[in-house]
Amino acid sequence: MGRLTGGDPSLLRRINSAVVLHALRGADFATLTEITRITGLSRPTVEGVVEGLIDAGLVVDSPAEEGTARRQGRPARRFRFRAEAGYLLGLEIGPHRVAAALSDLDGRVQGTGQREVDETASADERLDRLRGVVADLLRRAGISRDALRAVGVGTPGIVEADGTVRLGTALPDWTGLALGERLRRSFKCPVLVENDANAAAVAEHWKGAATESDDVVFVLAGLSPGAGALIGGRLHRGYGGAAGEIGALHLLGREVTPESLLSTTDEPLHPLDEQAVTEVFAHAREGDERAQAAVERYIQRLVHDVAALSLALDPELVVIGGWAAGLDGVLEPLRRELARYCLRPPRVALSRLGEAAITIGALRLALDHVEEELFAVEGSVTGRR
């Protein structure tokens, strides 16, 4: 039950500011009269709040509209939200690449960048490479580092609320790395670190294959598979941040790894050797029967993983990303088997964002953080612990 504190003028001011910002953000340019009408606030309140927002740099007066007829005296002033009052970064730190996306406060992407990294690279090398991508991106976009309001990061592993990687076997040196703290040295703004599959789930919900659904499981298929789930539109991280860490599902009752499933010889593939995987997939497409059998085994196991997730969570929609999104004919067997195992089978779709999912999701998490500060009075938008 909500408590009414009554008589807290600073809270009231914040509520009113948030209400006005919200209204302005929904409109292109609005007059004081329009804001008064939309918000239900009094004219003097709106005037005071708008002046405060202009002082804070979040709202700007419209330029004089030359073409408009001046009916009586000076035209009504028009105001708009300054999406350029700040910028956000979404970063991906993966086994084979680092990447970044830059947006304004409306989430409009201003530029992206990426570089390959060797899977054996140390944490220092990987972070150096990332810093290079970010510096280059900011320079190309002509945005000062000081204009950044928040930075989101997606990376494999179990991530603590403070951005420490509790467990991350996919990258060297990753377990125990104080990733949030390390990155905060490069940025003056808040840095939010999230599991990569979780970030990708947020991205597909924001502008990918899951915009129509609030109950989504995103499967990041790869040699080190993971999943992220939104429940009621909120990220489900689990009690210890390990929800969706389904790497071991492959093992349950079978003790087989993706590396052995996908091998066309008696030896399993080398862990994280995605080049070898790409070759198996290519050979399968060319008609190589052993490669086709390997891909078939892999898809079968993916189907089981997705079925287990669906039985546990009952999502409306499952989005398949990572490698599997590039496999021919992965959807049909998935749908068939889900219909067989699940009492209420979810819809299945391929990722629409592909490689960009993790940076876009990280961007959205940064934007959520800023919006919480700008627009929310209490509680969290994304359910961050």
Place this chain on the structure above:
Amino acid sequence: MGRLTGGDPSLLRRINSAVVLHALRGADFATLTEITRITGLSRPTVEGVVEGLIDAGLVVDSPAEEGTARRQGRPARRFRFRAEAGYLLGLEIGPHRVAAALSDLDGRVQGTGQREVDETASADERLDRLRGVVADLLRRAGISRDALRAVGVGTPGIVEADGTVRLGTALPDWTGLALGERLRRSFKCPVLVENDANAAAVAEHWKGAATESDDVVFVLAGLSPGAGALIGGRLHRGYGGAAGEIGALHLLGREVTPESLLSTTDEPLHPLDEQAVTEVFAHAREGDERAQAAVERYIQRLVHDVAALSLALDPELVVIGGWAAGLDGVLEPLRRELARYCLRPPRVALSRLGEAAITIGALRLALDHVEEELFAVEGSVTGRR
């Protein structure tokens, strides 16, 4: 973001009533002065609200306290919440039994009852048997049917928000049964139907093995196994109410059923024949090697189911109920295997409520419903769709 509607006197009255009821429920007997202090409301407001609650039968004046010294004139009136102003029922409709528990508005159990039902009984027979249990329970407790404020029901299957069983293979005639509607004919109050494992999860959280945790998976182990999950203290039903319907997990990648795992011959056990299961368990305890091997297979598979749920949801705690709660030595292999498969293994505990879990959970759901009406101003306590 919350909206401030301001100037809605009926809303304000409801908020104040809820605040006062809440305060009274936490105290044994409170004076107007105490209520004023606890709630922060003005004395005239408290007086008005308390009079309204007395009229509604929810609050009662204390009997004159004979022993108390009268300092000056008449003693201060004392008020208490009338937990006896209404009653609640929690019902279980299972394959082998129907059961009921009765409580007052404070959730204190006033009585219970149960009867066996054959697993082949029709829906009509099963509901007749249940009505008999309820009538007998009310009569023994001396409570009129009209005093019931809400009825909760736990039953196997996927249950729609209106109480229709969308899919329920464990009971004859159950799929498609408008169970909520059927039961509403017997009661004048709201009837809330819930999946049995979900109800049991709620019960263990309320007064069982999970009172200390808000992130819990409850596993109802049996020939038709199910699971219920609380996330942040709220029941996670899934998009279509099918979350935790893990019956098919046994099949994934193996195509084996509990009936075949637990068989000591070449033939699987008869579906739902729990008597045969009990015998296998008893023989295992007596040292029969084939029975021990069957139980071992069953536990191994249970471990996999629980591991899959844990990987998907990352709960703090897993509570094992149903049959498995009665098995010797189920916890140790569970803990060992969870530590092996899960990056962050949950704690594991046995059900503390045993057979009573479903009725107690159904009771809690009924109580939630009434508390929402009495105490909450907006939003839902339990996250009901």
